[in-house]
Amino acid sequence: MRKPLVAGNWKMNKTVEQARELASDLLPGLQDVSAVERVICPPFTALLPICAMLKGTDIGLGAQNLHWETSGAYTGEVSPAMVKEFCQYVILGHSERRTYFGEIDETVNKKVKAALEIGLTPIVCIGETLAEFEAGRTAEVLTRQVLLGLADLTADQGGRIVIAYEPVWAIGTGKAASGIGANDVVAKVIRPALSSLFGEDVSSSIRGLYGGSVTGENAAEFFGQPEIDGALVGGASLKVLNFLEIVKAAAK
Ligand code: PGA
Numbered sequence: 001m002r003k004p005l006v007a008g009n010w011k012m013n014k015t016v017e018q019a020r021e022l023a024s025d026l027l028p029g030l031q032d033v034s035a036v037e038r039v040i041c042p043p044f045t046a047l048l049p050i051c052a053m054l055k056g057t058d059i060g061l062g063a064q065n066l067h068w069e070t071s072g073a074y075t076g077e078v079s080p081a082m083v084k085e086f087c088q089y090v091i092l093g094h095s096e097r098r099t100y101f102g103e104i105d106e107t108v109n110k111k112v113k114a115a116l117e118i119g120l121t122p123i124v125c126i127g128e129t130l131a132e133f134e135a136g137r138t139a140e141v142l143t144r145q146v147l148l149g150l151a152d153l154t155a156d157q158g159g160r161i162v163i164a165y166e167p168v169w170a171i172g173t174g175k176a177a178s179g180i181g182a183n184d185v186v187a188k189v190i191r192p193a194l195s196s197l198f199g200e201d202v203s204s205s206i207r208g209l210y211g212g213s214v215t216g217e218n219a220a221e222f223f224g225q226p227e228i229d230g231a232l233v234g235g236a237s238l239k240v241l242n243f244l245e246i247v248k249a250a251a252k
Pocket of ligand 1: 009166170171172173174211212213214232233234235236
């Protein structure tokens with residue numbers, strides 16, 4: 001059985017004060033839904049204060065990136081150990097990082113390995129662009145992202161990742177994929193690729209999230225699918241009632 005997981009990606013939003021306010025509004029509702037693994041991913045600057053607020057709860061904390069090196073002259077970067085001081089999770093390979101910050105499958109792979117080595121759970125994002133979707137290249141792109149992004153992991157390490165299928169055309173656009181469509185992609189493309197790396201048993205144990213314009217209104221459509229085990233939520237994770245609605249839908 002794969003435990004449902006809902007993660008809120010706050011992206012580059014919220015000062016420390018704003019983040020504390022959002023977290024304290026979310027906490028009571030989130031604490032009620034322990035059937036779902038709930039994770040919030042504020043920006044780096046808010047990790048320390050939010051970590052303190054989550055003490056004694058079973059709500060997870062995640063970063064939105066890390067660098068693969070352990071320390072050194074890497075101006076502006078944050079190491080795996082620095083993230084591990086506060087977090088249990090880290091979002092890696094998000095399409096915004098691929099699009100705006102030059103991330104490629106090979107660097108995602110280094111980050112995934114570094115995260116696993118330090119004991120973080122990587123939420124690895126993959127997804128095709130609109131042009132790739134329209135050209136019928138979805139399967140090819142996703143297979144490449146899985147095979148290269150997760151290359152050279154042991155099956156045991158593979159079993160500790162979470163994969164998030166996020167079609168780039170659905171992120172922040174209000175145009176979510178359909179539940180059936182997303183389920184099909186996970187079942188027919190992503191799990192077979194995971195299986196070729198780690199074997200059938202591990203592949204079927206890995207949580208597959210959907211991300212891209214998930215809201216309280218459409219969440220149930222995704223969670224009703226056999227291969228969708230939760231969601232990576234951007235915009236709606238900044239809205240208390242909407243995010244709680246998504247988490248509750250995952251518990252059903
Ligand atoms: P969205 O973002 O929910 O705002 O579409 C999802 C994501 O980028 O993870």
